[in-house]
Amino acid sequence: MRLTVFNGSNRGKASNTAILLEQFLAGFIEQAANEYETLYLIHEKDQTRCVEAFKEAETVLLAFPLYTDCMPGVVKTFIEYLEPLCGRDGNPALGFLVHSGFPESVHSHFVRRYLEKLSRRLGCRCLGTVIKGGSEGIRAQPERMSRKLFRLFFELGRIFGKTGQFDKKIVGQFARPVRFxxxxxxxxxxxxxxxxxxxxxxxxxxxxxxxxxxxxxxxxxxx
Ligand SMILES: Cc1cc2nc3c(=O)[nH]c(=O)nc-3n(C[C@H](O)[C@H](O)[C@H](O)COP(=O)(O)O)c2cc1C
Incomplete structure (x- = not known):
């Protein structure tokens, strides 16, 4: 599988998004034939490069932190640049990772609905949205405190690399608590x-x- 990853955090390479993706992608490339490319939306001055990468992609993972119950501006801008691709034949399969400061996954439910609708409008097969709350501490805390989380992200990536699907059990685990x-x-x-x-x-x-x-x-x- 060829995976094109868009990191939508304003912190770019120093983000929690990048840390979570690193684990996921380490699992993903356990399958020797798998390969990926990561684009950082915040570092891309030229949106056309991102749109071209999306156009040429086989499978896309768009990962970003929840900002004011939705998404960072760089992600919204990128999505708006995709408009000419709506309904195009050959658009990639599209999966999402949304993580948030608040631990409850309910905060990301509305953006998940938006992302599903976005996939329909683009004519992309939607692979679903992985939601993980309580992510702000990851960058700051010692790695040992995230060991279990990292193991699960690795496993999520490994299964995704094998099946092209997000593992329902892990996604369900991440989604807890929905509400406190x-x-x-x-x-x-x-x-x-x-x-x-x-x-x-x-x-x-x-x-x-x-x-x-x-x-x-x-x-x-x-x-
Ligand atoms: C401007 C801004 C708005 C945010 N809005 C929310 C929010 O509405 N809900 C939430 O749970 N977390 C919110 N957060 C927290 C981020 O989702 C969280 O810190 C995340 O781990 C940042 O990930 P990153 O390092 O990949 O950018 C917000 C953070 C910022 C900077």
Missing amino acids: SKLGLLGARLGAKMGDMLYWNRLLKKHGAYDKRFARPYEPDKQ
Whole structure:
């Protein structure tokens, strides 16, 4: 199988998307005849190169982080550039990986519906959407904390490389929790107060945005 991968993270090669793809692709090339090419949408100044790669692809994996319950602008721009390919004969089979900061997969359900509709409009066979919540920590935490996750992504890629399908069992595992139980929610809130806030505040400080963390630039009277 020849797989064309589009990494839709604004962080490009330093992204959680790249880390998850690395594991998936290591599994994918377990089949000696398999090959892949990865394009980073954020680094592509010329969208026509991405459109050409899509046009020539046999199978496409579009992977991106959830941004405001949807997708980063670079992904939306890329999708809009695909419009001339709608309904074209020979469009590639199309699969998606969406991962998010929030651990609950429900946040990605609407974008999954959008992606299925997109596949129909393009006339691509849809291979489905892998959803994984709770991805923000991956880049920052020691590798041993992600060992199980990496093993599953490797396995997902290995099975995909063999069958051309996402393994339903692993996809189901990734999708949990869909929503937190009441107890889970309590735990998550506590975790957010203690751990996440420290993490995000550190990032805000690093980028000189800490003092503006409650800013509402789009509020009507501020414009
Ligand atoms: C501008 C922006 C918007 C985001 N919106 C959401 C969101 O709506 N829901 C969510 O669960 N995570 C959201 N996230 C978190 C990212 O999905 C998460 O941090 C992800 O791991 C980033 O992956 P990357 O390193 O591949 O870019 C957002 C992050 C950014 C920077």
